[in-house]
Amino acid sequence: MSGPTTRAPGRWRRPARVAGRWAVRLAVAAAGALLGILLLGRVEAPIGPFDAGLALTPTGGGATVEVPPLGTLEVDAYDGPLGLDVQLRRVDETRIQALVSDPARLDGVVDQVSADLQDAVVRLAWTTAAAGVGGAAVASLLLYRRWREPLVAAGVSVVLLAGTAGLGAATWRPEALSQPTYTGLLVNATSLIGSAEDIVARFSAYRESLEELVTNVGTLYSALSALPAPGGPTDTVALLHVSDVHLNPAGFDLVAQVADQFDVDAVLDTGDITDWGSEPENRLIGSIGALGVPYVYVRGNHDSATTAALVASQPNATVLDDSATEVAGLTVIGARDPRFTPDKDATGDGETLEQTGEDLAEVAEEQAETPAIAMVHDPEQAGPLDGVVPLVLAGHTHEREVETLDGGTLLMVQGSTGGAGLRGLQGEYPEPLTCTVLYLDPDTGALVAYDDITLGGLGETEATIVRTVVPERTADDVPADVPADVPADGTQDGTGGGTPSSPTD
Structure with missing residues (x-):
């Protein structure tokens, strides 16, 4: 009498194929979302007297403010795969003159900068989300050429972006804003002009x-x-x-x-x-x-x-x-x-x-x-x-x-x-x-x-x-x-x- 047939290898073959397909889908969605963010995830916005460009980049969290040609200011404010990059491109002469000539406007310049930055970051978040979801869907469509796959990739990218946002919120460190790291000529800023808080208080x-x-x-x-x-x-x-x-x-x-x-x-x-x-x-x-x-x-x-x-x-x-x-x-x-x-x-x-x-x-x-x-x-x-x-x-x-x-x-x-x-x-x-x-x-x-x-x-x-x-x-x-x-x-x-x-x- 012959013994029982062993079917263990076949039992795991189908789940392995399914897991492999989802792993590929996840990789395609992540790559497409990242490519979309790099290409389209940026906005231009006025921040106080400055014209600035904002983008989310794969720099491992935190925020960087670039002030060409003086250098950069880096703040380790949160963790995550995406970091906020703010580049001050130019000073608008009209807005500067308006601030200098109108003390009332100068009184509210800090509030104005905060409001402008908040609006710009919110707009950047929506733009980045749309670029990420769109990039994932397009990459999936080009690879699989089936209409069902872009919907799956879009859903996967939404989950990834939501997880990124949640990680950033969970690791938010507001105290880091008072301890930035300077590079370039800005290294000399504190020694040359002293305490910014003291200057603001007295100005x-x-x-x-x-x-x-x-x-x-x-x-x-x-x-x-x-x-x-x-x-x-x-x-x-x-x-x-x-x-x-x-x-x-x-x-x-x-x-x-x-x-x-x-x-x-x-x-x-x-x-x-x-x-x-x-x-x-x-x-x-x-x-x-x-x-x-x-x-x-x-x-x-x-x-x-x-x-x-x-x-x-x-x-x-x-x-x-x-x-x-x-x-x-x-x-x-x-x-x-x-x-x-x-x-x-x-x-x-x-x-x-x-x-x-x-x-x-x-x-x-x-x-x-x-x-x-x-x-x-x-x-x-x-x-x-x-x-x-x-x-x-x-x-x-x-x-x-x-x-x-x-x-x-x-x-x-x-x-x-x-x-x-x-x-x-x-x-x-x-x-x-x-x-x-x-x-x-x-x-x-x-x-x-x-x-x-x-x-x-x-x-x-x-x-x-x-x-x-x-x-x-x-x-x-x-x-x-x-x-x-x-x-x-x-x-x-x-x-x-x-x-x-x-x-x-």
């Missing part, structure tokens, strides 16, 4: 005083008109020295008002007009072209070559880089700061500050007549120019200072026309906004007087002008024992928006 108070401060320049000008003419009966050349605007809109407003009300012949900018030298920052530089007077500029250590090129493209601007120009009949020379602080790997040939001063001294000696003014960014560049030119203008330190060097050259260091930008909001006594109107003899180029203009910092509404009349001196009678920044006889001051206080710089 509203700062903004409230800026409009009144800048308006006070008009009152100051009226007071100043009662002072004696800076050059006596002789006409003078009036030049406005500004420095370290650091992208403060109030600094640009101050430059425009002083240039107009003091009827200056030109503006001399000793650098750091921006903070990072980036494309978004550079959009405000276009206001230089509206000043209506020549604008002479040297690069600071926060200004990029792109920034300098944009300044040079303005119809009234000249960028000095070991070169000379003529302003109201006077020769002015200038050299850039060789450093670029936001990217220490982009400092060029490693030229030192002293070397740039030596090179500029050679430029001065090549001129047919002795230049009236040399422009540098860092006062350390001024040493080799001592005795070569009568006046050197600088900035960088955010501390106004006037000093006669050993060889008789007068070094005038400007404070910060932009109040040190965002960083000026950090300290207990934020930086004031400063600039100086220089009056020079049109024939000799000698400095005959200057008006130091100071607008108070955060929470202050004081604005002052101090006029210093420079006594006529020769190289032989410069007092060696008297600091050159002590006002000469005849110093007077005009005030507006409050009474003068002790110097803050």
Whole structure:
């Protein structure tokens, strides 16, 4: 008698074939959904003043904000196969100007950005879901060429996408938003501008005083008109020295008002007009072209070559880089700061500050007549120019200072026309906004007087002008024992928006 027939292998063959078919369906649906998401799962949306692109990409969760060319900001906010990628493509100039000119809009900018981002993410989620389901269905149809299969693939992709969303929600970590990881130039962000929370908390108070401060320049000008003419009966050349605007809109407003009300012949900018030298920052530089007077500029250590090129493209601007120009009949020379602080790997040939001063001294000696003014960014560049030119203008330190060097050259260091930008909001006594109107003899180029203009910092509404009349001196009678920044006889001051206080710089 024969034994029983074994049917075990056949018993498992059919379930294995079914499992294999579903595994293939799952793989096809997943691949098609991923391809659809990569091709179509993206949206363009305005986020506050920015135009941004948003996409979900297979990066293993979290969110990445790309800020070309500065770098990226990464937040490990959730887990999952798809990560949120936000790229800030450009700054809309119209929306930026609307924010700057309307304090009411600036009050709600955080809420507006949050609302815009939420709307964009919701729209991205629906777009991504449609792209994923559609991609899975199309891939299944192309492979199987049966109408039932796309429906199955669509259902599988819905389950996969729902699982991805559920995993993201279950692993959501809101505390990660306060601990981002920076790459690129943004690595320096916290060290350069300090605590963002502190800046936001103090900016509203700062903004409230800026409009009144800048308006006070008009009152100051009226007071100043009662002072004696800076050059006596002789006409003078009036030049406005500004420095370290650091992208403060109030600094640009101050430059425009002083240039107009003091009827200056030109503006001399000793650098750091921006903070990072980036494309978004550079959009405000276009206001230089509206000043209506020549604008002479040297690069600071926060200004990029792109920034300098944009300044040079303005119809009234000249960028000095070991070169000379003529302003109201006077020769002015200038050299850039060789450093670029936001990217220490982009400092060029490693030229030192002293070397740039030596090179500029050679430029001065090549001129047919002795230049009236040399422009540098860092006062350390001024040493080799001592005795070569009568006046050197600088900035960088955010501390106004006037000093006669050993060889008789007068070094005038400007404070910060932009109040040190965002960083000026950090300290207990934020930086004031400063600039100086220089009056020079049109024939000799000698400095005959200057008006130091100071607008108070955060929470202050004081604005002052101090006029210093420079006594006529020769190289032989410069007092060696008297600091050159002590006002000469005849110093007077005009005030507006409050009474003068002790110097803050």
